[in-house]
Structures are given as structure tokens and as C-alpha cells.
Amino acid sequence: MDQGREVFFLYPPSVLEEQLLNIVVQAEYEVYLLKDHQKAPILLADYPNSIVFVNIDERIRGDSWIEWVARLMDGEATRSVKVGVLSYNEDPALAQYYLMDLSVPCGFIKLKLGLKESAKILLTVLEANEARGKRRFVRATVPSSSTARFNVRMAGEVHRGNIIDVSVAGMAFTFEDRVDLSVGDTVSDVQLNLRGRNITITGKVAGTRNVEGRQIYVLMFDETSDDRIRHKLHDFIHSTLQSEMDRKLQSIKVTQ
Secondary structure (H helix, E strand, O other): OOOOEEEEOOOOOHHHHHHHHHHHHHHHOOEEEEEEOHHHHHHHHHHHHEEEEEEOOOOOOOOOOOHHHHHHEEEOOOOOOOEEEEEOOHHHHHHHHHHOOOOOOEEEEHHHHHHHHHHHHHHHHHHHOOOOOOOOOOOEOOOOOOOOEEEEEOOOOEEEEEEEEEEEEEEEEEEEOOOOOOOOEEEEEEEEOOOOOEEEEEEEEEEEEOOOOOOEEEEEEEOOOHHHHHHHHHHOOOHHHHHHHHHHHHHHHOOO
């Protein structure tokens, strides 16, 4: 799993959306939230070897979560998807059924253990299933329609540009005007505007290539001890990836 696994949370409980999500995202896992159990299997079929954690406290109509999980695990298009269960239910018989009878590979996580303990268990499960793969950082491709932009002052002039993709380690970008940079050049005072998240950062040019007449640069950010910068970058990366996944989910048609 060189590129890692996509990690989905179906009907994420409020504690996950409000607190746990940040912990998992900061740990460099590619995380998505889903809120449609009918469309989810169709979507997950496009992500073989992904992981989905199902909040079974969310009530669904027409069938039970046990049946839903069993169908997902037995489905030809989704049997490679690994399933885990989230619940506040402390009934040991329920946990045993999912673990022993259904053999869900990613465990039964009881959320009443508290935030720290829940996060520790969740991260342990993701690590055991190599969800990060050999990838060190999650990277988001920025749509051309996005308002994510940057500007930088060099030699007394301000140059603006567009971000192509970004991780907490660096970004690929183009300038709006002609700017000549070479590998190894230091670029200071880079002002990122990531849809309202403003960040000032420095870095070095790590690569350059010409694609269809566009000069694309790769800037590796200097390491920073400012957690606020990393949090803003992680938040933007997750929201960008989530927006694309939401678009895919909305495009799915479910036949009754």
C-alpha cells in the first residue's frame, strides 16, 4: 500500500467531527466523512482496499447495520474494503457479534472510553492496517475553480500565482506572470490564501517542469514549529479532499 488507504467514516458521531477528526487528519491519514449509507457501497466500490468505520448508533431504515456490513463485506465490488465499527453501546454481546461472527477486520471501537483513549485505539487500528502506506504526507489537488492563491515579494515586486496541489510539506504552483526560479532557490515571505486561511511560510524550490507551456514549480516548505500553520494546512487539505468526495457522492444515483 504505497499510497495508503482512504479512510471513511459513515455517519460520524459528533465527537469525531468535532475532535477526533482533527487528530486523525493531523496524523496524515486521508480521511472522508460520509452521510449516506445507500450511496456509500457504490462509492466504496471505487476505492478498493479502503477502510470504512460505521457508526452503528445511527438508525437506518429498511435493514439493520449487521445486514449492511455483511453485504458490504460479501459484495464482489467491495469485499476488499476493510470495515470497523464505532458505537457508544457497551453491550459485550453486540461487540462480540461484529468481531467474532462478522469478523470485521478493523475492530469495534467503544466511544465512551474518552477522547484520548478513543483516539489512541483508532490510530492503532489505522497503523496496524497500514492506512498511511509509505506516503508521508496527504496531498490535495486544488481545483482550478478554487480561490486558493498565493503571492510572494521578490526583488521589491509582488508576484501572484495559483496552487496546483499542496501538503504540509510543500506545494506545486505556477506564477501568473513570468518569474524565473532555479532548484535550490530560497523563497521567503510566501503568503498563502487557502480559502480564507492565511498563512505566511518560507521554502526552497525543489523542482521545476514545463507542462504544456506552463512552468510548474515545486516548493518544499521550511519546517515550522508553529502548530497553527500545520493545522491550517491540514484543515485546508482535508476540506479540499472532502469537497471532491462530496461531489462524487452527490453524482451517484441510487435505484430503489
